[in-house]
Amino acid sequence: MPKLTKEQITLAVKNGDFIKVTGSRRNLKTHEYYEHIADLLELDEVQALKEFRHHIMTTRYQHSLNVSYYNYRLCRMLGLDAASAARAGLLHDLYFYETRHYTRRKPGIRHARYHPMVALEHAQELLPLNEREQDMIEKHMWPVTLSRPRYAETYVITLVDKYCAVIEFLLPQPGRLVQWVVRRRDARKIRKYE
Numbered sequence: 001m002p003k004l005t006k007e008q009i010t011l012a013v014k015n016g017d018f019i020k021v022t023g024s025r026r027n028l029k030t031h032e033y034y035e036h037i038a039d040l041l042e043l044d045e046v047q048a049l050k051e052f053r054h055h056i057m058t059t060r061y062q063h064s065l066n067v068s069y070y071n072y073r074l075c076r077m078l079g080l081d082a083a084s085a086a087r088a089g090l091l092h093d094l095y096f097y098e099t100r101h102y103t104r105r106k107p108g109i110r111h112a113r114y115h116p117m118v119a120l121e122h123a124q125e126l127l128p129l130n131e132r133e134q135d136m137i138e139k140h141m142w143p144v145t146l147s148r149p150r151y152a153e154t155y156v157i158t159l160v161d162k163y164c165a166v167i168e169f170l171l172p173q174p175g176r177l178v179q180w181v182v183r184r185r186d187a188r189k190i191r192k193y194e
Helices: 006-015 034-041 044-051 060-077 082-091 099-105 111-126 131-139 152-170 176-192
Strands: none
Touching (some): 034 044, 034 082, 044 060, 060 082, 060 152, 082 111, 082 131, 131 152
């Protein structure tokens, strides 16, 4: 198969012929992974995640797809339940509000601890989940969520979720980390002298 250019991939993604994850040029529609999540991608609720910005530079849909794919790959490599890992990864952030608005309205309850419960409720309303999928969705923010994961797949998704957040934040603009650190440092200096 000839190597596709960035422009060809962008056009194919817009047309819906190509599904990709951050950091890869592989078309997921032609990968065995796709058969585990194809039914979920057709759900309006999953498609609605495209409307929400996530980790500054991406959408919640793209982040969920990234987590799903890398979670699947890692669990498969480790001999774990890769199919459940793929499905839970796609549903782990199934909530429909802007994070910044939530934080302003409810300053006493941390979004990081709250959103896994909301995502689990929404996922259970859509389809039946097995125990591993439930555990992965509910505890993907461990140790923030406090209760420990019951399954090895849940430990994997906690790591994959953080890995994906970092690549989504840095990959589109490599100098972004330096800019972010400088802005934080400068903001602290200003607050210190106020």
